[in-house]
Amino acid sequence: MKIGDKLINKVKEKITIHEIYRQPEDQITITVDRNDLPETVRILYYDLGGWLSSMIPNDERQINGNFALYYVLSMEGGKMTPEDELPQDEKCWITVKTFIPANDPTFPSVTLKVPAAVWYEREAYDMFGLTAIGLPDPRRLVVSDDWPEGLFPLRKDAMDYRHRPDPVDHKDEPEAKFLKPEGAGVLDVPLGPLHITSDEPGHFRLYCDGDTIIDADYRLFYQHRGMEKLAENRMNYDQMGYLAERVCGICGYAHAIGCIEAAEKAIGLEIPLRAQAMRVICLEIERLHSHLLNIGLACEVTGNVNAFMHIFRIREFSMELAQLVTGGRKTYGNVVMGGLRRDMTGTEIKKSLELLETIEEQTKEVWEAVMDDKNQVDRWKGVGLLDKQVARDFSPVGPNIRGCGFKRDSRYDHPYDFLTQLDFEIPTENGCDVFARETVRYRELLESVSIIRQCFEMMPGGLTVIKPQTMIKPGAYAIGNDEAPRGENIHWIMHGNAQKVYRWRCRAATYNNWTSLRYQFRGNTIADAALIVCSLDPCYSCTERVTVVDINSKKTKILTYQDLKRYSQSSKNHPLKNM
C-alpha cells in the first residue's frame, strides 16, 4: 500500500475519482468532476485533516482543450488537539484536480464549504476569468481596479508579458469597494497605502467604534509584478531560480529553493548530499535574520527603540554569516537546478560556527532584557487574538499558527532530503496573541542556531552540483515546499516544451495569513493595529496613512504615518480627539 492510499480510499467511498496520478511518491493528484469539487475538498479538509496549501488555476487549452484547477491540500491532521494528527508516514500532499471546459469557464465555489479558498478563487477570476459560482466575495483581488474588463493576463492567448493596458485617467479611476459593517457609530480608518512597520504598500480600512476596531478590510497587491507571466514560456531553469529569489526581499532564498525544488521533483532529480545540507543552512540563516527583524520591529512599533537597536545589532551578525556562506548579504544567487553554485571552505565553516555562538548568546541576553520589561510584555499580551477555529478554517501558516498551539511546520510535516537526518523541535505557544507569536519566533531562533550547527557538524563531503541529465518532461508537474521564516512557501511548476516553464505558481507564506487577519483585528484598539499587522510579519510592499471613519458622524479623517506611529508608540494624545 502506497502512502496516501488510505485517505484516497476514504474519499472514494463518497466521490467518483477518475484518475489518480503520482508525481513524487508523496504528491498525489486525484481528478474529479467539476460538480464534485467542493465536496471533495471539504472531505479532505475537515474530515481527513487537510489544510489548503495552494490552488492553481491553469490554462491547459493547448494541451487538452480545457482549463484546469488544482487544489493542493497538505494532509497532516486537524491538529485541534495533540492526538488529532496523522502518523508521520501517512502525511502527504493530495491535489484535487478538475477540468473546466473552455466554453463554460465556471465552477462551483469551494469557499462556501472551506473558507480558506476565498482568495484563491478571487484570483482565479482575475487571472484566468474562471468564475466561482456562489463565491461570497467576488471582488477583484490581484489586478488593479482600473484593469480592463475581460482581459485575463495569465490566459495563454490573452497578452504578451510586455503589454501594459492604458492607464485610466485619475478622475475616472474606479473606487475599490470595501466590506463595511452596518450600524451607527462605526468609524472608518484607512491604514495605507504604506504599512507602518514594513513600509510596503497595502491599504487597510479599519472600522471602529470609538477606539475599538470592530471590523477590517484591506486591498493589497499594489506591487503585483507579473512574475508568473514573465516566467512562462520564456525563462529557462537557469534564470528561474534568480527570478524566484526576487519575489521577496527577506525570504528570497526560500522562494528560490521552493521553485527549483518543484522543478527538480517533477523530473525526480536528486541532488548531492552536500548541496542538501547547505540549502538547509541557508534557509535557517534566512530565518535568523527575518525573525530578528520581526522581533525588533515588534519592539519598535510599541516604542521600545532601544531593544530594536540591540536586536538589529545582532541581526548584523546573521547577515555576516550569510555573506560567509553564500557570498551575498541578501540575494544569495546560489540555487541552480541540480544543486548549489558555491561551495564552502573549512575556514568559512569555522568562522561561521564562531558567529553562531555570538548570535545565540546575545539573542538570549536581549530577549531576557525585553521580557524583563513589563510594559513591553503588556503591549504584546492579549493583542490580536487569532481564534483556534478561525485558524483551522483559513489555513494560516508560520509563527502565526504555531502561536495558536497548532504544530504546523513544513519542515516537520513534509520533511525531505537532509531535513530527515536532523534533530529539531517545532516550538508552539497557546496564547494566540502577539506575545505568543513573538515567543514562537524567539524559540525558533534558538532552534535555527542548533540546526545550522548540526548541519555544519555533519557536513557531508562531495560535490555541490550535478548536471541534470534527465530531460525535462513537458506536462510533468510537482510541488516544491519549504518553511520560510513566515511560514510554508509553495511553488508549483509544470514543465513546458524546450526546457521552459509552462506554468509557475508561487504562493508566498503571507498569502495564507492575510485572509484571517480581519478576525485578528476585531476587538483591538487603533493603537494596536500596526502591531497586529507587524506580528504577522507580512510580506507585501505597506501604508502611509490610515483613514478613520466615524460611524456616528460619518466624518472621515486621514491619519499620517507619523501620527499613527507616534500614537502606537506613546499611547498619548489620541489622534482622533478633535473629530
Add this chain to the structure above:
Amino acid sequence: MKLLDMTKKYGKATYKYPLEPYEVSEGFRGKPSYTYDNCIGCTACGVACPSNAINVKLNEDKTKLVWEFDAARCIFCGRCDEVCPTGAIVLSQEFELAVKFDKNNLKERGELDVEYCEVCNKPFTTKRLISYILHRLEKVGWDKETLGEKVKYAKTCPTCKREEKVEVITKYLKRGTK
C-alpha cells in the same frame, strides 16, 4: 535598564562608513571586474548571464566584436566568473556602484578585433580567440608544422567548414558510385 547596561557593554556597533572603508568578507560577490587584455571574445559570459547584463555582439559595420556590460542589470550571481576560460571577468569586492545623473556611466565596453573567414571573408570570431586556440594546441604538444597546416582550418568560419565538408563527402560518394 538591562538594555542600557548592554549598550555600555557592547559599545559602538556602527562603522564610520563612508569616512572609513567598509570591509566585506572574502567570498563577497561584488561588481564583475573586466580585464580587457585577457578577454578573447568567446561570448561564454554573454550566454551564461541570466539577466542579460553582458552582451557580446558585432558592431554595426562588423569590424569589431563589442563586449558590453551594464552594471545596472547585473544581479551579481557570478555565472560569468564561472564560465570565463581566461579569467578576464572576475567578481570583485567592489560594491559602491552609484553613479551621478548619467546611467551610461554604469556601462563598460571592450572592443575586440574581428577575424575574417579565409574562404567567404565574413567576420566570425575574434583574432584573439584564434590565437588562444593555437596557443593551447601548442601547449598540448602539437608541433609547429602540424599547427601551420591547421591555421587555415582555424580561420575558416563554421558555415564554410560545413560546406567544405559536405563538398568533400559528396565528391567522395560520387567517386564511389562510379
